[in-house]
Amino acid sequence: MSITEHNEHRPVTAETAxxxxxxxxxxxxxRALDEVPEVILYGEDVAKGGxxxxxxxxxxxxxxxxxxxxxxxxxxxxxxxxGAAMLGRRPVVEIMWIDFALVALDQxxxxxxxxxxxxRGRWRAPLVIRTQQGHLPGAxxxxxxxxEAMFAHTPGLRVGLPYTTxxxxxxxxxxxxxxxxxxxxxxxxxxxxxxxxxxxxxxxxPIGAAAVRRAGSDATVVAWSAVLAEVLAAAxxxxxxxxxxxxxxxRWLNPLDEATVFASVRKTSRFAxxxxxxxxxxxxxxLVARVAERCLGDLDAAxxxxxxxxxxxxxAPHLQQAVIPQVADITASLRQLVSE
Amino acid sequence: xxEPRETFDADDLRELHRMMAxxxxxxxxxxxxxxxxxxxxxxxxxxxxxxxxxxxxAALAPIDTLTATYRGHGWAAAKGVPVVAxxxxxxxxxxxxxxxxxxxxYLSSADHLFLGENSIVGAGAPIALGPALASRYDGxxxxxxxxxxxxxxxxxxxxxAFNFAAAFALPVVFVCENNGLSELTRIDEMVAxxxxxRRAGGFGLPGVRIDGNDPVAVRTxxxxxxxxxxxxxxxxxxxxxxxRIAGHYIGDHELYRRPGEVEAALTREPLVRSRQRLRExxxxxxxxxxxxxxxxxxxxxxxxxxxxxxxSQSSTVREHMYVDx
Numbered sequence: 335m336s337i338t339e340h341n342e343h344r345p346v347t348a349e350t351a352x353x354x355x356x357x358x359x360x361x362x363x364x365r366a367l368d369e370v371p372e373v374i375l376y377g378e379d380v381a382k383g384g385x386x387x388x389x390x391x392x393x394x395x396x397x398x399x400x401x402x403x404x405x406x407x408x409x410x411x412x413x414x415x416x417g418a419a420m421l422g423r424r425p426v427v428e429i430m431w432i433d434f435a436l437v438a439l440d441q442x443x444x445x446x447x448x449x450x451x452x453x454r455g456r457w458r459a460p461l462v463i464r465t466q467q468g469h470l471p472g473a474x475x476x477x478x479x480x481x482e483a484m485f486a487h488t489p490g491l492r493v494g495l496p497y498t499t500x501x502x503x504x505x506x507x508x509x510x511x512x513x514x515x516x517x518x519x520x521x522x523x524x525x526x527x528x529x530x531x532x533x534x535x536x537x538x539x540p541i542g543a544a545a546v547r548r549a550g551s552d553a554t555v556v557a558w559s560a561v562l563a564e565v566l567a568a569a570x571x572x573x574x575x576x577x578x579x580x581x582x583x584x585r586w587l588n589p590l591d592e593a594t595v596f597a598s599v600r601k602t603s604r605f606a607x608x609x610x611x612x613x614x615x616x617x618x619x620x621l622v623a624r625v626a627e628r629c630l631g632d633l634d635a636a637x638x639x640x641x642x643x644x645x646x647x648x649x650a651p652h653l654q655q656a657v658i659p660q661v662a663d664i665t666a667s668l669r670q671l672v673s674e
Numbered sequence: 675x676x677e678p679r680e681t682f683d684a685d686d687l688r689e690l691h692r693m694m695a696x697x698x699x700x701x702x703x704x705x706x707x708x709x710x711x712x713x714x715x716x717x718x719x720x721x722x723x724x725x726x727x728x729x730x731x732a733a734l735a736p737i738d739t740l741t742a743t744y745r746g747h748g749w750a751a752a753k754g755v756p757v758v759a760x761x762x763x764x765x766x767x768x769x770x771x772x773x774x775x776x777x778x779x780y781l782s783s784a785d786h787l788f789l790g791e792n793s794i795v796g797a798g799a800p801i802a803l804g805p806a807l808a809s810r811y812d813g814x815x816x817x818x819x820x821x822x823x824x825x826x827x828x829x830x831x832x833x834x835a836f837n838f839a840a841a842f843a844l845p846v847v848f849v850c851e852n853n854g855l856s857e858l859t860r861i862d863e864m865v866a867x868x869x870x871x872r873r874a875g876g877f878g879l880p881g882v883r884i885d886g887n888d889p890v891a892v893r894t895x896x897x898x899x900x901x902x903x904x905x906x907x908x909x910x911x912x913x914x915x916x917x918r919i920a921g922h923y924i925g926d927h928e929l930y931r932r933p934g935e936v937e938a939a940l941t942r943e944p945l946v947r948s949r950q951r952l953r954e955x956x957x958x959x960x961x962x963x964x965x966x967x968x969x970x971x972x973x974x975x976x977x978x979x980x981x982x983x984x985x986s987q988s989s990t991v992r993e994h995m996y997v998d999x
Binding site for chain 1 (some may be wrong): 739741772773775776780781782783784785790791792793794797799800801802803804805806807809810811812816817830831835837838841842893993994995996997
């Protein structure tokens with residue numbers, strides 16, 4: 335991770351603002367545009383419309399032609415971001431829904447991810463793709479997927495999924511300052527959570543560290559993004575039964591902070607991973623494999639995965655609830671884990 | 675077919691001929707190296723298409739960028755990438771453009787603002803929007819040229835790029851190198867209107883079809899497009915008509931060819947054409963032979979250097995995945 339030096343000439347003052355998640359995204363983008371002259375921001379409906387979730391509201395009027403709307407052309411958005419990054423810009427582009435990235439996967443996987451490696455670093459692609467994923471009640475199967483594993487499977491891409499409002503701000507800013515291509519996957523169910531105090535003018539964080547959200551001694555649970563709300567609720571419930579779960583917010587799938595996971599597993603001797611993505615090929619399988627490779631002797635029980643089964647995602651809310659991990663699914667699985 | 679005004683003299687054409695001969699001998703050398711299995715993997719030759727690359731790149735300034743296709747060895751050379759670096763890349767050598775990471779179909783050179791070949795048909799066009807977009811902010815006056823084949827024009831990514839460039843009047847020159855064949859399939863069977871240049875009109879950009887076996891015609895048309903782009907007049911499409919006198923790849927049985935097609939093409943390929951023109955300008959065949967001998971010597975010397983060079987180091991194969999790691 336390299337932190338560019340734009341920041342270092344400015345006095346850094348402790349400063350907080352009461353922000354929702356989506357406003358934290360907006361604040362990070364505003365700061366990036368303000369501090370990094372090479373940043374340009376574009377995508378579908380991001381300028382005059384301010385983004386369909388309002389994440390980019392007000393930025394076009396503040397930063398003029400550095401913020402602009404594009405045609406509904408994901409290949410052109412992503413390809414142009416790559417070409418502009420190769421020629422010295424630091425584009426931040428929005429793909430409105432992660433499902434839409436699939437129509438332009440070529441530009442992400444075949445083009446962007448190859449740039450630095452194939453040229454031995456002589457070409458670079460310092461760009462950020464902002465997108466969001468996950469289900470909300472009524473969202474159809476083409477607007478409710480969780481595809482992070484697909485991108486984490488692509489070497490060359492940094493992949494981060496901010497859960498906390500502070501991380502919505504910090505991780506996006508870190509991504510802008512990173513010289514590698516970074517995919518930031520937000521979750522729209524978090525956008526309009528209550529406002530919380532967010533440190534908004536602090537130093538840019540390095541990418542790649544996991545965060546322990548709750549300390550515990552009986553089992554380690556790794557999760558990321560919106561499902562952490564269910565995991566933390568499950569941990570609270572189990573705490574009332576005398577079971578203390580350590581909850582790790584993985585935050586970044588690439589770079590992957592294995593050390594924090596392994597250290598926790600060695601302490602608790604039990605491991606589970608929870609994700610909203612489908613089970614097969616989900617990133618949870620990768621974590622279980624790594625824990626097995628490195629911590630098998632420390633485990634008192636087989637690792638467990640709680641995930642959406644291998645189904646398409648139905649639209650009706652009651653059908654979604656029947657397949658997407660709920661608090662009760664998590665508590666049930668963890669009770670078994672600690673009883674083994 | 676529109677015929678832009680062409681101005682040239684014997685010295686000018688002699689130099690274009692020399693460069694086309696370099697590209698020709700480079701491709702013939704690549705073919706030999708591939709057949710000898712010194713070069714491994716898929717190799718796509720641009721034999722017969724030299725005038726498009728040479729003419730188009732002659733219209734570019736050093737600040738201008740290029741994205742090309744997997745049939746792009748000649749485009750790289752015409753953009754200024756040394757022949758030795760191209761051959762060394764195909765041979766997996768450290769001094770290759772990409773130290774063996776790119777290979778025949780995906781080589782690039784930052785030093786020459788050659789963003790690269792591309793093995794995904796049509797993928798270079800969206801990427802070429804980027805340098806043009808960047809020039810809006812950096813004041814460089816850069817123009818971005820992207821070349822793709824007739825087959826690529828049926829990719830959605832190319833249509834997206836046409837529209838995006840036109841909507842924002844970006845300084846992009848789209849060159850469609852129409853050799854009549856999209857890989858192993860005839861383009862006229864894959865489109866209802868095989869006047870591909872006419873697609874430009876639907877996107878609101880100027881389009882022109884030119885003789886792509888004439889480097890002067892190519893240079894003239896591309897120069898006009900480059901000057902328009904640099905002056906803020908937005909993108910253009912140049913459809914350069916040419917013929918591939920090789921298979922799609924080495925080993926292609928060319929079952930799609932019509933009887934006599936290649937033989938006819940050989941009578942009007944760029945080097946035959948420009949030799950005839952030089953003769954008309956008073957340059958003797960012996961002089962042209964000298965020019966070609968010089969080109970061949972250049973390729974021979976590059977081959978020797980590339981062959982003698984060290985293989986890239988396996989110990990470095992994990993490097994450069996990330997800028998910081």
